[in-house]
Amino acid sequence: MSQVLPVEITEEVKQSFINYAMSVIVNRALPDVRDGLKPVQRRILFAMYQEGLLPGRKHSKSAGVVGEVIKKYHPHGDQAVYDAMVRLAQEWNLRYPLIDGQGNFGSVDGDPAAAYRYTEARLSPIALELLRDIDKDTVDFVENFDGTAEEPTVLPAGFPNLLANGSTGIAVGMATSIPPHNLGELINALAAMIDDPEITLDGVMQHLPGPDFPTGGRLNRVGLKRAYETGKGSLRLRARVRTEERGGRRMLVVTEIPYQVNKASLISQIASLVRAKKLEDISGLRDESDRQGMRIVIELKRGANPDVVLNQLFKQTNLQTSFTINMLAIVNGEPRVLPLLAMMRAYLDHRREVVVRRTRFDLKKAEDRAHVLEGLLIALDHLDEVIALIRASRDGAEAKAGLMERFALSEVQAQAILDMRLQRLTGLEREKLQAEYRELQETIAYLRAILADETRLWGVVKDELLAIREKFADERRTLITEFAEGFNPEDLIEDEPMVITMTAAGFLKRTPLEDYRAQGRGGMGAKAGRTKDEDEATRVFVAQMHDDLLFFTNRGRVYREKVFELPEAQRTARGTHVKSFLPLEEGEEIKALLSLRSLTDPGYFVFATRKGVVKKTAIRDYQNLNASGLIAINLIEGDDLVDVRIAGSGAEVVMATRGGKAIRFPLDEVRATGRASQGVRGIRLKEGDEVVSLIVVPKDWEGDLLAISSHGYGKRTPLEEYPLQGRGGQGVITFKLNEKVGHLAALLAVDGDEDLLVLSRGGLAIRTRVRTISQYSRPTSGVKVMNLASGDEIASAFVIKPHD
Structure with a gap:
């Protein structure tokens, strides 16, 4: 008579889950430390041995093997058994394949194997060494799931399969990841351990320097010894790449890829980055792999630096990957993480x-x-x-x-x-x-x-x-070396000046400064950038290739990119949209750009907003700036960022407005605040007026302020004509405005030896010597600096230092 027992559901679920977890851990997902095999792998090899599918004999249908395994030893799905069998035959997955497959067993491109009714298999010669002497009572046997046959609990394992072929598997709450090794080196290390049972890890590593992956590649030895000591760690793998030249053009040729990287996916990944203009120096990509070996050809544009491109590929693609080491195996029926020496000793025992x-x-x-x-x-x-x-x-x-x-x-x-x-x-x-x-x-x-x-x-x-x-034993495939993961491509890039241009629609480019030729005052200018309707150039300045470029947005955030990482384009090209390389949110726009050598420099960032707010924050407060950006300034609703400058102690600030007013005051009057602060009033604005320029100059500076109007008029005025006032005043007149000259477009600090680069909203640019622009007093309009087409006006202007 049946009996119903009441139990707590929480206790039942807990115990049932523990039972399930231990079953998965011990009987499915983790290898035995002795023969390096999971139960399904052991059953496949033993079934093939029992069926007489030995090396030198005829291959047999995989369907028959799968059926035999399921029938006698492994009461699970046929596809799971076949998948495990296929992996044992794949030379790019196993350093020493245990099954000799005939037919389509997949490819390094990720192609699946043919169905088991088409493929055939037999044991490989080295697999026989795992089974040798199994008929001599060398291992224990247990009854199978239905008591009709016996199966071994472990194989004799004539060679150290766990370390030779490695293992990966995910159980419940734990996972194993053991790298493969070179069999010759591994046996030398085991022989040394037999000769000297007290051998140290350093002694073992003289024979076994590190993993040896079936796909070759290069392995960074940094962290390797620690991983062997603890059984846990992470290693860096890189593809093996050489540079070739054909027809005057250089190309990168990939001959070996990191372990477990899908070749087809890798090629697709590179192609996607090229299309997104994140890898601008690549002109062609093709797969020339054949039976002779792997060959992925990456053609470079003329003038491209192969080392720079290669390290960009390492950074952005699976040409460089990490291999996690977690040397977890079943020892005496329990999962244990073992250091290398303990794993070797377990095998020898x-x-x-x-x-x-x-x-x-x-x-x-x-x-x-x-x-x-x-x-x-x-x-x-x-x-x-x-x-x-x-x-x-x-x-x-x-x-x-x-x-x-x-x-x-x-x-x-x-x-x-x-x-x-x-x-x-x-x-x-x-x-x-x-x-x-x-x-x-x-x-x-x-x-x-x-x-x-x-x-x-x-x-x-x-x-x-x-x-x-x-x-x-065979030759080592993976080269163990040391490579600087923090490779700095700046070492290979000339630190030349570049013109950074961004349009209102967010298209950005860098162009060599030498592309802008110097002209006389009053010229019409050269075409600087292709624009479309309602897309006008709004930000232009000069930066060095090695500079950090800081992007300040309308939402008060700041992002960072290296200048040399920006897309280069010709003067007449539109450029690449900033969202292709910055993680901008919906509605977030760039409002100010700034180039800087280091975020650990002393000094301050000085912010000016359209509504006259000024803020000072230490540069070092931004040194944790990463790809996701940081808060730069807390803007009040309806305000926008106008500009950001760098200043040291004792500097002076000049803020100029669209209505032709300017105020000069000591920066010390602005208290330094944190990144997320709002700032204080810098200039009191009349209704309808707004700030257009921010200038920061050293104390006792004796240069001029160069004013440019929206209709192309300009002048120089000595700074001393601008009285030093207290922060928050209305300022003084800096430009006599009327319908002819338009409104004030920009106010710049100049010494007289620089060049002036002026850009119009229509995309025209002119470069002229600052000294050719005459000096005038504050309440004047100056002279014509740039002739504009009807409807066009000045978008921005900046100075080019003599060393540029």
């Missing part, structure tokens, strides 16, 4: 046990045979008497008993005499039996010596490993 059990098996077999031969030889020594005794017996039982009593034989010996064929009674057969007996005595002595002498026992383990090394 397993091999010692296998050799002991095999030796005992062989010894018993030899002793049993010798025992039989002793009886046969006794019978031959008394042949006439034996024959007479047998002839006189009524039946076999009486004959056996008589032989045992007369010659003191065992039942086994007596039965062997009775079973002996008459031809064995010849003299020649007697000699063969005596020779066999002598050989058996030698074998027995040898086997007993192995079991009696620990040194000799370990010598057998070592000799067998060395024999496998001679048979299967």
